[in-house]
Amino acid sequence: MNRSEFLSTALGLFAFSNIDAKPLRNFDLLLLIGKGNPQMVGNSHPMLPEVAIALKKMTQAAENEGIQIKVVSAYRSYDRQKAIWNKKFSRFEKQGLKGMDIVNQIIKYSTIPGTSRHHWGTEIDIIDGSQSAEGDLLLKEKFHGNGPYNKLRTWMETNANNFGFIKPYTQDPERKGFLYEPWHYSYANLSKPMLKAYIDQDAIALIKDNDLLGAELLDSKFINTYLKNHVLGIDSDLL
Ligand SMILES: [Zn+2]
Numbered sequence: 033m034n035r036s037e038f039l040s041t042a043l044g045l046f047a048f049s050n051i052d053a054k055p056l057r058n059f060d061l062l063l064l065i066g067k068g069n070p071q072m073v074g075n076s077h078p079m080l081p082e083v084a085i086a087l088k089k090m091t092q093a094a095e096n097e098g099i100q101i102k103v104v105s106a107y108r109s110y111d112r113q114k115a116i117w118n119k120k121f122s123r124f125e126k127q128g129l130k131g132m133d134i135v136n137q138i139i140k141y142s143t144i145p146g147t148s149r150h151h152w153g154t155e156i157d158i159i160d161g162s163q164s165a166e167g168d169l170l171l172k173e174k175f176h177g178n179g180p181y182n183k184l185r186t187w188m189e190t191n192a193n194n195f196g197f198i199k200p201y202t203q204d205p206e207r208k209g210f211l212y213e214p215w216h217y218s219y220a221n222l223s224k225p226m227l228k229a230y231i232d233q234d235a236i237a238l239i240k241d242n243d244l245l246g247a248e249l250l251d252s253k254f255i256n257t258y259l260k261n262h263v264l265g266i267d268s269d270l271l
Pocket of ligand 1: 105150155156157215216217
């Protein structure tokens with residue numbers, strides 16, 4: 033399978049403006065919101081084949097430094113994200129929060145289903161498998177100071193770029209949206225054009241879902257702000 037065929041298969045529609053021009057990638061809208069039928073590789077944590085190849089190279093390089101890059105989350109479907117959202121919504125409601133306070137609490141770290149970068153098969157959440165750790169693994173403290181994943185974080189900050197991976201949710205205080213996530217990396221070669229397609233094709237307009245807890249709170253004014261601050265609130269190298 034050549035590169036064009038691969039992309040066509042993995043990423044949906046494919047169009048050529050003319051035979052010599054660089055192909056225009058028209059990403060399948062359903063895939064962008066986690067409702068497509070993407071061809072991913074890997075059983076427990078699926079991702080697009082191109083991402084898996086780059087990750088393998090990066091994992092081997094890290095291994096030479098005694099770091100074991102271990103993926104704990106990659107592709108996530110719309111339904112999976114919806115289950116996460118509804119679970120958190122119920123939990124915060126039981127804790128006494130109401131209305132937008134619940135939504136604002138969830139979107140510190142979790143996305144509205146249909147807006148997750150994890151839908152694309154280009155994103156990975158990673159830890160250092162050579163370290164033992166307890167409790168919640170994806171906490172900032174575990175990636176800094178004496179935390180078990182501090183060495184992984186510093187190695188990634190120096191080297192991830194060379195393998196095509198960029199951290200979207202940086203520690204930059206000017207950045208809005210999701211809080212800092214030192215564990216989350218994005219394969220830029222694919223996620224950049226996918227984000228562009230997501231915006232150009234107004235994919236976010238497709239996410240209305242009455243079964244989502246708090247759906248009535250997500251009006252168009254809120255969604256516009258969320259798009260600007262959360263979906264686009266990422267490292268500028270990924271825009
Ligand atoms: Zn993530």
